[in-house]
Structure formats: C-alpha cells, structure tokens
Amino acid sequence: MRDEQTFTIKQTARQTGISEDTIRYYEKIALLPRAERKDNGHRVYREEDIEAIQLIACLKKTGMPLEEMRPFLTVSADADPAEYPELVELLRGHRESIINQIASLQQVVDFIDMKLEKGKYRRDCADDIQDGVRTEEPKPKAVSSVQMSYFSASPGTPKSPTSPR
Amino acid sequence: MRDEQTFTIKQTARQTGISEDTIRYYEKIALLPRAERKDNGHRVYREEDIEAIQLIACLKKTGMPLEEMRPFLTVSADADPAEYPELVELLRGHRESIINQIASLQQVVDFIDMKLEKGKYRRDCADDIQDGVRTEEPKPKAVSSVQMSYFSASPGTPKSPTSPR
DNA sequence: CTATATCTTGGAGCCGACTCCAAGTCAAGA
DNA sequence: TCTTGACTTGGAGTCGGCTCCAAGATATAG
Numbered sequence: 125m126r127d128e129q130t131f132t133i134k135q136t137a138r139q140t141g142i143s144e145d146t147i148r149y150y151e152k153i154a155l156l157p158r159a160e161r162k163d164n165g166h167r168v169y170r171e172e173d174i175e176a177i178q179l180i181a182c183l184k185k186t187g188m189p190l191e192e193m194r195p196f197l198t199v200s201a202d203a204d205p206a207e208y209p210e211l212v213e214l215l216r217g218h219r220e221s222i223i224n225q226i227a228s229l230q231q232v233v234d235f236i237d238m239k240l241e242k243g244k245y246r247r248d249c250a251d252d253i254q255d256g257v258r259t260e261e262p263k264p265k266a267v268s269s270v271q272m273s274y275f276s277a278s279p280g281t282p283k284s285p286t287s288p289r
Numbered sequence: 290m291r292d293e294q295t296f297t298i299k300q301t302a303r304q305t306g307i308s309e310d311t312i313r314y315y316e317k318i319a320l321l322p323r324a325e326r327k328d329n330g331h332r333v334y335r336e337e338d339i340e341a342i343q344l345i346a347c348l349k350k351t352g353m354p355l356e357e358m359r360p361f362l363t364v365s366a367d368a369d370p371a372e373y374p375e376l377v378e379l380l381r382g383h384r385e386s387i388i389n390q391i392a393s394l395q396q397v398v399d400f401i402d403m404k405l406e407k408g409k410y411r412r413d414c415a416d417d418i419q420d421g422v423r424t425e426e427p428k429p430k431a432v433s434s435v436q437m438s439y440f441s442a443s444p445g446t447p448k449s450p451t452s453p454r
Numbered sequence: 455c456t457a458t459a460t461c462t463t464g465g466a467g468c469c470g471a472c473t474c475c476a477a478g479t480c481a482a483g484a
Numbered sequence: 485t486c487t488t489g490a491c492t493t494g495g496a497g498t499c500g501g502c503t504c505c506a507a508g509a510t511a512t513a514g
Binding site for chain 4: 297309330332
C-alpha cells in the first residue's frame, strides 16, 4: 500500500504559511473538511489537504472573502466541475471579476509609475464609474451567495475573457 | 470666476460608488482631508476630491488596507513625490507587491481555466512561504513543474463532496 | 513519577471597515 | 407654521477574520 506522508498541524502551518489557529478556524467554519484524527485526537494532514489550504492562501491573496471560496474548494476536491453546471457558472463569474481586478491593479501600477517618473498629470484609475447613473445596489443574486462583483461592474461591458492559453 | 463645479456628498457618493457614510468615515479617520463646508455646514466636494475618493476606491479593489493608502493619497494631493524620497520607496514597495498580487490572480485565473476546460493537472498556485526554513520537504518543490494532481489522484482516500469522513 | 511538549476544545476578545441610528440644524415649499 | 428633505454630529452596533486564552488529554524524556 502506498504510504502517504502525513503531517501534523504544525508542519502544515509551516508549509502553507497559514497559522495553526487559522487552520483550525477554517475547519470550524467548514471551509476545510474536518481533518482526520489520530487515536490521540490530533489532526492529520496529507498532501491533498495541504494543497487545499494553499488554494485558500492563494485566493486569500486575491482578496476573496472566505465564503466565496467554498465553491472553489468543492471543485478542487472532486475532479470534474462539468457535473455541476451551476459551479461552472460561478467559476466563470469569478474569472470575470478576477480579470477586472487585475485591470484595477494594473491601473494602480500605472498610477505609481506615473508618479514615480515625474508624474504630474494623473488620470486616475477609476474610469469605470463615470457619471453613469448606477443604482447603488447590485441586485441580490438569487440562489448562490456568490457573485459579488467587486462592486461597480461596468455597465454593459461584455469583456470577453482573454484568449485561452 | 472659474467654473469649478462642486458637489454634495450625495452626488459624490454616486459618482464614486462609495457611500455617504463611508465618505464621512474616511474623513473621520483622516484618510480624506476635512472637506470644506458651506455656511450651513454641509460638505462640498470638487473634482480633485472626487479623484481622491476614486483613488481610494481603486486601491480598495486591490485589497489594500486603508492605513496603507495614506501615502498614496499624500502623493496624489501634492503632485511631486520626488520631494519625498521616503515616499518614493513606499511607492516602489507597493508596486512590487501589486505585481505579485497580479501574479497570484493570474494563477487563480489559470486554475479556473484548467478547471473549466476539463482540467486534469494543475501546478500549485502559491509557493512563497516567506523566508521559510524549508525543513523537511520531500521534494524540491519546483515552481513550474507540473505535478501535484489536485484531484482524481487520490489513491485510497476518495473525498466526495457529500460524505465527510 | 514528573516535567515538557504537542496537541485538543470552546469560547472570549480584537481589529478593520464599515453601517446604522438618534438628535439636531437649516432651507424651501404647501 | 408645519413639514419635508438633505444634511450634520457622535456614537453604537455589526461582521469577517482571525488571535488568544484556559483547561485538559496524551507522549516522551529524565
């Protein structure tokens, strides 16, 4: 039998950069599945668990709220997302919003660059919220809590995904 | 008499996508300078103020904490950062971290794309465990090597979404 | 047997970033 | 005059995401 390597929570924390407390917290709120326990009750982690935690860490870096991560973790847990068409939609939506986020970040970089290189004139990074009359509330999405474009989605900008790589 | 247009807080909120309450909050914590008041005490905003708020909105989208925005706002307030060499350093640092963030986001996009297009394999989306003493790492953890099947390669320990073990 | 270390649990506390509220001011309209 | 509406203020409350206990179990070393 393949002996899979296992890790203590401490080792896991070290490998993932997420604190032990936080890992337990994620388990508590069921963002992570309940970890297996040894006879003494200690948690055991293996590669796949660590990868899940790393995925969380990665999404966290992008500013995504924990609640929104659930679908990602579900997808990562079981292989084929195609079986969950709703999930596919979710993923697409997230992809969109991440692309937008990248654009925002790029604008900040531009802003900085401009400032750094003598910048005098600045064309701020908010070209998306022109005086278009936006109703403050993006309608509450029906079924899934996820959607939450990082606010102020540009009105009517289809913005097809960047060419698949 | 110039045509400098001024705005109420409500209009400003609308234009920037930031709520009135939040704008007042930003002023309260001095992230924004105290706005001018009319005789009746009402706040007045003009273009430059709106731009500052939009800058905040933009930085917010990138996940930056309010406290970290202060230098940016200082810079935007008075044009030339070169006079504040310390600020220049700050800006450079932030630029760095934003670039990293973009990379993280791109990885998430890749992750999603992989999942969406039938994904089979993935490479890890994060591997910057800050100055880590990578103690016992069984493998060299190559950044760009494609291993780590994230799923479907669970020999003996299948995780199903519906059955926690 | 005792001390030390590593874990467990439940729960309290903290911080950032809002969000909401009550009470009050002022201007114009019916 | 009374009412409405847009604003003001200070402060309280909320929520997400940790972070920090205290009390207790178990494992190994001396």
